[in-house]
Amino acid sequence: MSLDTSLDSKHALRAARLTELRRFARRFLRNPLGVLGLVIVLLLLFTAAFAPLLATHDPYLPTLAARLSAPSAEYWFGADELGRDIYSRLVYGSRLTLLIVGLVIVTSAPIGLVIGAISGTAGGWVDAIFMRITDVFLSIPKLLLALAFVAALGPGIFNAALAITLTAWPPYARLARAEALVIRNADFVNAIRLAGASEARIVFFHIIPMCLSSVIVRMTFDMAGIILTAAGLGFIGLGAQPPLPEWGAMISTGRKFIFDQWWVATIPGAAIFIVSLGFNLLGDALRDLLDPHLRQRN
Amino acid sequence: MTSRPLRLVTGIATWLLTVAITLLGLAALTFFIGRILPIDPVLSIVGEKALPEVYDRVYLELGLDKPIWQQFAEYVLKLLRGDFGTSFSTSRPVLTDLISFFPATLELSTIGLLIGVALGVPMGVASAYWHEKWPDHVIRIVGLIGYSVPVFWLGLVGLYVFYYLLDWVSGPGQLDVFYVGVVDRVTGMILIDSALAGEWDIFWNAVSHMTLPALLLGYYSLAYISRMTRSVMLDQLSREYVLTARLKGASEFGVVVGHALRNAAIPLVTVIALSYGGLLEGSVLIETIFSWPGIGNYIYSSLFSADMNAVLGGTLLVGIVFVFLNMLSDVLYRVLDPRSRELAK
Amino acid sequence: MSKLVDIENLRIAFRTDEGGWKEAVRGVSFSLGREKLGIVGESGSGKSLTGRALLGVLPSYAKMSADKLSFDGIDLTSASPRLRRSLRGGRMGMILQDPKFSLNPVMRVDEQIIEAIRIGDRRMSRRDATKRAIETLEQVHIREPARVASLYPNELSGGMGQRVMIAMMLVREPDLLIADEPTSALDVTVRTQVMSILDELVTRRGMGLIFISHDLKLVSKFCDRVIVMYAGRIVETIAADRLHEATHPYTQGLLSCMPTVDGPLEPLPILQREASWA
Numbered sequence: 001m002s003l004d005t006s007l008d009s010k011h012a013l014r015a016a017r018l019t020e021l022r023r024f025a026r027r028f029l030r031n032p033l034g035v036l037g038l039v040i041v042l043l044l045l046f047t048a049a050f051a052p053l054l055a056t057h058d059p060y061l062p063t064l065a066a067r068l069s070a071p072s073a074e075y076w077f078g079a080d081e082l083g084r085d086i087y088s089r090l091v092y093g094s095r096l097t098l099l100i101v102g103l104v105i106v107t108s109a110p111i112g113l114v115i116g117a118i119s120g121t122a123g124g125w126v127d128a129i130f131m132r133i134t135d136v137f138l139s140i141p142k143l144l145l146a147l148a149f150v151a152a153l154g155p156g157i158f159n160a161a162l163a164i165t166l167t168a169w170p171p172y173a174r175l176a177r178a179e180a181l182v183i184r185n186a187d188f189v190n191a192i193r194l195a196g197a198s199e200a201r202i203v204f205f206h207i208i209p210m211c212l213s214s215v216i217v218r219m220t221f222d223m224a225g226i227i228l229t230a231a232g233l234g235f236i237g238l239g240a241q242p243p244l245p246e247w248g249a250m251i252s253t254g255r256k257f258i259f260d261q262w263w264v265a266t267i268p269g270a271a272i273f274i275v276s277l278g279f280n281l282l283g284d285a286l287r288d289l290l291d292p293h294l295r296q297r298n
Numbered sequence: 299m300t301s302r303p304l305r306l307v308t309g310i311a312t313w314l315l316t317v318a319i320t321l322l323g324l325a326a327l328t329f330f331i332g333r334i335l336p337i338d339p340v341l342s343i344v345g346e347k348a349l350p351e352v353y354d355r356v357y358l359e360l361g362l363d364k365p366i367w368q369q370f371a372e373y374v375l376k377l378l379r380g381d382f383g384t385s386f387s388t389s390r391p392v393l394t395d396l397i398s399f400f401p402a403t404l405e406l407s408t409i410g411l412l413i414g415v416a417l418g419v420p421m422g423v424a425s426a427y428w429h430e431k432w433p434d435h436v437i438r439i440v441g442l443i444g445y446s447v448p449v450f451w452l453g454l455v456g457l458y459v460f461y462y463l464l465d466w467v468s469g470p471g472q473l474d475v476f477y478v479g480v481v482d483r484v485t486g487m488i489l490i491d492s493a494l495a496g497e498w499d500i501f502w503n504a505v506s507h508m509t510l511p512a513l514l515l516g517y518y519s520l521a522y523i524s525r526m527t528r529s530v531m532l533d534q535l536s537r538e539y540v541l542t543a544r545l546k547g548a549s550e551f552g553v554v555v556g557h558a559l560r561n562a563a564i565p566l567v568t569v570i571a572l573s574y575g576g577l578l579e580g581s582v583l584i585e586t587i588f589s590w591p592g593i594g595n596y597i598y599s600s601l602f603s604a605d606m607n608a609v610l611g612g613t614l615l616v617g618i619v620f621v622f623l624n625m626l627s628d629v630l631y632r633v634l635d636p637r638s639r640e641l642a643k
Numbered sequence: 644m645s646k647l648v649d650i651e652n653l654r655i656a657f658r659t660d661e662g663g664w665k666e667a668v669r670g671v672s673f674s675l676g677r678e679k680l681g682i683v684g685e686s687g688s689g690k691s692l693t694g695r696a697l698l699g700v701l702p703s704y705a706k707m708s709a710d711k712l713s714f715d716g717i718d719l720t721s722a723s724p725r726l727r728r729s730l731r732g733g734r735m736g737m738i739l740q741d742p743k744f745s746l747n748p749v750m751r752v753d754e755q756i757i758e759a760i761r762i763g764d765r766r767m768s769r770r771d772a773t774k775r776a777i778e779t780l781e782q783v784h785i786r787e788p789a790r791v792a793s794l795y796p797n798e799l800s801g802g803m804g805q806r807v808m809i810a811m812m813l814v815r816e817p818d819l820l821i822a823d824e825p826t827s828a829l830d831v832t833v834r835t836q837v838m839s840i841l842d843e844l845v846t847r848r849g850m851g852l853i854f855i856s857h858d859l860k861l862v863s864k865f866c867d868r869v870i871v872m873y874a875g876r877i878v879e880t881i882a883a884d885r886l887h888e889a890t891h892p893y894t895q896g897l898l899s900c901m902p903t904v905d906g907p908l909e910p911l912p913i914l915q916r917e918a919s920w921a
Contacts, residue, residue, distance in 0.1 A: 132323070135320055135323075136327070137323075139621050139624055141575065141616045142579065143582060143583075144582065144597070144612070144617070145613060147597070148332075148609050148610055152336045153335055153336075224446060228446075231448050231451075232583055235448075235450055235583065236583075236586075236598065236601065237601075238601075248448075251450070255587075258462075259458060262458055265451070269448055269451030269454070272448050273446055273447045273448060276446040276447070276448070277442065277446035277447075280442055281442070537744065538741070539744065542808075545700060545732060545736065545737045546731070546811065547731040547733060547762045547763075552758075556758075557747055560747075560750070561748065564749070636748070636795045637749075
């Protein structure tokens with residue numbers, strides 16, 4: 001008896017997935033806050049991609065004559081202490097923000113998922129060891145550890161990203177492990193085992209995909225948190241170094257002038273806030289959609 | 299056949315062992331960061347301007363010629379004795395520095411937590427009870443702003459608006475300059491110490507200085523707590539025993555507070571205990587903005603002098619508090635939940 | 644026999660995802676005196692909702708309408724929420740299916756019963772209330788009532804938990820009791836015990852009882868009258884001892900599905916649903 005892998009069933013599968021996606025999109029669009037979040041995130045991506053086109057001035061060129069000028073027609077958000085246009089620096093800074101968020105997510109999520117999935121599937125002492133390690137990293141103050149790490153290695157955007165990654169992976173490990181524990185003895189997994197699948201295959205092709213919806217929600221929320229942590233590090237001076245237009249560092253330099261030229265410190269912070277808000281709104285909306293427990297009739 | 303007391307003892311022993319391992323892991327991390335990561339760990343401890351004799355002395359102290367595991371063992375033993383190293387910028391043992399700065403942070407964070415609980419829990423309850431109606435939306439937005447905003451930036455803006463523009467609160471610092479050092483240090487917490495000494499001028503001055511940072515931490519805390527409360531309450535309100543309470547004729551208040559909240563309190567208390575750790579962490583940034591003489595500020599200034607012992611010592615301390623908070627929440631959960639008792643025959 | 648409950652054209656609807664309304668109870672009418680009435684139906688037939696509508700504990704996303712919904716002459720459709728609340732527990736009670744879920748897990752048994760007592764009489768002292776609670780536990784045939792009173796619900800067996808639930812709902816001596824699948828979560832042996840306790844209490848006090856279940860056999864043995872519901876409508880109303888004379892094909896189908904000891908040795912028929920029944 002052969003399995004039906006004809007073209008017809010493949011088309012049917014694709015059509016079914018498309019309807020599912022469309023239904024998902026429709027429900028998503030009914031949530032105005034979620035849509036707002038999505039718009040903000042897309043705006044961030046757009047700004048980062050088209051920074052050279054969107055900026056009005058060179059973000060690195062000091063113009064001492066324009067030092068600390070107030071927002072005006074020429075300097076939309078005013079100028080900083082070296083006379084650089086804050087708006088343009090903000091626009092270019094979006095690239096740095098995306099870079100850090102991207103670096104952290106791309107490393108922490110896969111590492112965490114793999115560790116958790118292996119831990120849960122293997123069980124026994126492998127599980128015990130991995131879980132102890134995860135616990136250690138979970139009970140460590142994130143910001144402080146990142147701080148100490150960067151202090152030892154030296155400041156810079158990659159060191160900051162590495163430091164944040166160190167504490168960002170445990171929640172994914174927990175997620176994957178919980179999923180693994182539920183699935184590892186499920187009948188379909190046993191069936192695949194009998195068919196000769198290796199444990200590695202089970203981990204990568206079955207367990208990890210099952211976590212997908214929780215992972216997506218988690219990632220979105222994480223991005224908001226990473227932005228805030230990175231901004232904190234930047235504020236302390238441990239993130240991207242000057243003259244890079246990192247938003248947190250901009251707040252730090254603007255701090256000296258907060259009372260008389262409030263825009264230098266305030267506007268980069270507003271940008272951080274809006275972007276973080278966007279990810280949080282998006283995460284909330286995604287969670288409401290993907291978590292079946294929360295579906296309420298109203 | 300194991301008897302009940304024996305199982306209890308083994309249970310506690312396993313739990314303590316887990317805690318010990320976590321602490322060991324924490325020490326391993328700080329050891330790694332302090333000893334292995336830097337190119338020259340001695341320099342990071344003594345600083346660039348140290349004299350050659352100091353360098354040599356510290357080199358021997360650290361035992362850098364010995365194998366790593368031996369260094370680590372000595373490191374852990376020193377920690378257990380309370381030797382966190384010496385800060386070269388203050389020239390005092392780090393532990394002494396930490397003990398002198400910690401109470402100020404403790405004071406600020408505790409008040410922040412109290413605000414967070416006093417406001418956050420009712421907000422969460424209201425949010426859950428009026429699920430999807432306007433109070434829920436308003437409260438959720440307030441909370442959303444709270445955990446999306448960079449707290450240190452909000453502090454800066456707050457200082458600008460409420461101190462500089464409106465003059466409603468005092469500026470940075472724990473006290474006005476001429477009040478500093480007047481009150482005897484009993485606990486290290488300015489509100490308690492000044493109250494004990496009966497110096498009410500100083501007390502109110504401290505309150506005025508503390509208002510903004512405490513409110514900030516409180517807002518940060520209530521954003522998280524109200525969200526957690528809402529989610530736990532939503533879960534509880536959907537349970538059958540709530541229906542039973544209504545069937546008995548209980549008032550809505552009795553149902554929501556007397557039944558649902560009572561059940562929700564169990565996981566909630568543990569969540570709140572853990573969130574205290576987040577507040578301690580947040581203090582690093584807040585204290586720098588408000589020049590608050592606490593651990594956060596200490597770590598921050600140590601960073602600038604590249605005083606690794608101090609930075610790592612501070613990190614260790616907060617890490618230990620984190621582990622302690624974890625233990626506390628474990629214990630609280632056990633104590634509050636009657637289901638953890640054995641099933642009667 | 645005066646009417647304890649009088650319902651005419653009860654309709655309950657829920658909002659669908661697409662925005663419309665789906666009716667779950669479609670024009671149910673019946674009345675009840677001080678007798679035992681059974682409501683039988685499968686899941687989704689609307690039987691539980693009918694009970695909840697009477698007590699006023701429908702979920703907030705449900706919409707209800709009725710030409711008549713009265714309890715002992717009181718018009719429930721126009722009654723204030725306050726009045727409805729005072730009726731609940733005091734004059735109308737309801738017991739739920741599974742005491743594992745329906746009892747508050749962090750409150751002791753005596754606290755839960757005392758709460759019910761005190762809602763009825765705020766001035767009763769704690770001592771008197773405790774005494775009364777223990778008496779009630781005795782009435783539901785719980786041995787060692789004082790010991791059980793100090794237990795938490797997770798320390799009770801299913802049968803004991805259900806008896807606590809009954810005690811809690813009957814302690815204020817209501818006139819009407821609605822039992823929503825009271826024995827479905829219990830073992831068969833325990834089931835008979837609980838049923839006999841219900842029988843004793845309801846008969847002794849002259850209460851009206853609405854017994855909601857999916858078990859036709861159980862209902863026919865226990866109740867005086869039986870109502871069969873299907874897809875939100877009543878399809879049959881008949882005296883329990885005349886059940887074999889049922890006229891509606893759905894009821895007949897249910898009856899013929901039940902195995903009997905002395906029946907023929909052929910496979911039982913499968914119930915064929917007709918669209919016309921809905």
